[in-house]
Amino acid sequence: MEPQQNKELADLLQACGQGDSAAFARLYDATSPKLFGVAIRMLRREDLAEEVLQECYVSIWTNARTYSAALSAPMTWMTSIVRNRCLDTLRRPRIEVPLARDDESGEDMLAAVPSEELGPHALLERSSDAQALGKCLAKLDGKMRQAIMLAFFEGLSHSELAEHMRQPLGTVKTWIRRGLERLKSCLAENQ
Amino acid sequence: MRYRDKPELQDRLAAEYVLGTLRGRARLRFEGWAREDAALRRCVEAWQARLVPLADAIDPVQPSRRVWKAIEARIGADARSPGRDSSLAGRGTGRAGFWESLSFWRTTGLVTSGMAAALLVAVAVREPRVVEVPVEVPVERLVEVQSKKMQPAYVAVLRDDAGKIVFLAYANRESNELWFRRIGMSNPGGGMGYELWALPTEPNEKPRSLGMIPGVEKGTIQLASAADQALGNFPALAITMEPAKGSGGIATGPMIAKGDCQKFW
Known part of the structure; x- marks a missing residue:
């Protein structure tokens, strides 16, 4: 906006x-x-x-x-x-929602998150905040970015992320924590 | 967890709260802290500003019309149909706010006491959303109370829709002076003020205006009659936002706070 x-x-x-x-x-x-x-x-x-x-x-x-x-x-x-x-x-305990499919990595959303690679039209459509965020996300390690995207877009918890990404819980938690820290400093630098 | 002394931990929790990975009891506990702690809320807002723009990447999906119909039914039928320019027509529609809010409070279960629940069910079946309240003429002045003993009184504790206590009221049953204390209620400004209402039990009765609330932290409101008459048949009080000169007896604005009015004797 x-x-x-x-x-x-x-x-x-x-x-x-x-x-x-x-x-x-x-x-x-x-x-x-x-x-x-x-x-x-x-x-x-x-x-x-x-x-x-x-x-x-x-x-x-x-x-x-x-x-x-x-x-x-x-x-x-x-x-x-x-x-x-x-x-x-x-x-809610009894709510059943389809889990993210294996082929959904959250990366599909990254394609939609604006970055420098997008054309001018797409850039205009997205807000400047989203553009800055897209650039910073693109700088993260792949797995870190994927964990953050899956959590944000699919609402996956730490344990769901671990299961989905077939990684130990501790590893996923670290990715999320470090990824968020790096996003924060990247956004602060770009301001 | 002593999160208060640890800004880094605060920031991390806020980040994971916004991202959504803070879950279950930890999430609820965090929300509890945030309600009490403005600095923590600022952390959350900063993380929302950082992360929520990600949602820009999600394609819009037009919801079914039935969603709007359901919302309209919940907040009151006066809301104009979307897609129509009703900027002028909208001017008079704010008066449904009072009942809309009541309906909201009923359906979200924020009002838990039996008495208030009964009242709200009664209100929910009420047909008109806007009712005339006869302006009462004061019939007696303050009755002096000499005894030092505790006097029978009406007391009310009003909470906003976040459950926070924002208004206390107290009136001796034979007095027409209602003492109040506002807690953290700022004045709305813009020619608006707060009006106090007594809410009835029966569906065919009308809410009664108790007058505008003075813009001071503590003070009194002169009731039109002794509290026994003014409040006796009204098990709850509510506050709405109205023009500073008063609504004229018809609630028009949104409900700000509400609470049971109990007999204390």
Whole structure:
């Protein structure tokens, strides 16, 4: 999201916080396909993703007044609500979601994460934050990057990652920890 | 875990919380800490800003219309259909906020006490979302209480939707003075203020405005009658955001906080 869109969404959230339900409808219109995409990707089941989306928008409406544009970008705030709810759903004991297939490495998403190799059009479509992140991810060791991507996009836990990547749990935990540390310093350098 | 003294550990936990690899009880415990600790919340926000842009790579998927219908039903039917430009039409629709919030609180189970649950079920079957509240004329002034002993009183503890206590109220049953204390409630500004409501038990009764809450940390609100009359049949109190001059007796804004109003005698 670029500044203009951010401003519009932040204004809509603020209006929602004051009970403006027309603003809420516009916010839903503008953001629900993106957030639904996130939920589908993590939960892999449309029924669960719909349930999560519904819960999240009710929560967004109710909590809109607590949103602060100074603290987070609107899409980041809303996406975090959705990812959180997806993780809660994945934690429920009897929920069965198809596991990531063996041929899915998370690398398919990296292709979609903007990097310098993408053409100018794709670069324009993605936000500058995502571009910076894509560059930093590309610098990580393959396994480290894969572990982070799988955790982020598929919602895999440490033990699920270990199983999926056929690696000891400790190794996977180290990859995640070091990978996150390196991302943080890489992003800080590029700022 | 003494995470507070260890900024590196804090940062690592925040990172794995945002990534999603912090799971189970550890995740819940972390959320508990974050609720109490603003510095930890800043760590989480910083990691969200770092990692969540990854989601840009996910292709949008148009959700079914039934999702919006369900959301609309949950928050109140006044929300305009998406895809329509209703910027003008939207102006008057905020008044559904009060009931929308009640419905939200009912369905998410944040209100747990039996009394409040009964109240909310009653509210849920109520047909109109907006009701007229007759403006009451004060019928008596404050009754002086001489005894040093504890007086029978009404007490209410109001929580916001995150479960945090934000408002305390206390009124001697024969007094028409309601003492209050606001906890961490900042003034909304922009010509808006907070209005206090007494919520009824029966579906055919109306919430009663108890007046605007002064913008001070501690103070009093003059009830229209002695607490026994003003609060006796109202098992809960709620706060909505309204124009600073008052809603005029019809709740229009979102609900800020709510809690049981108990007899303490």
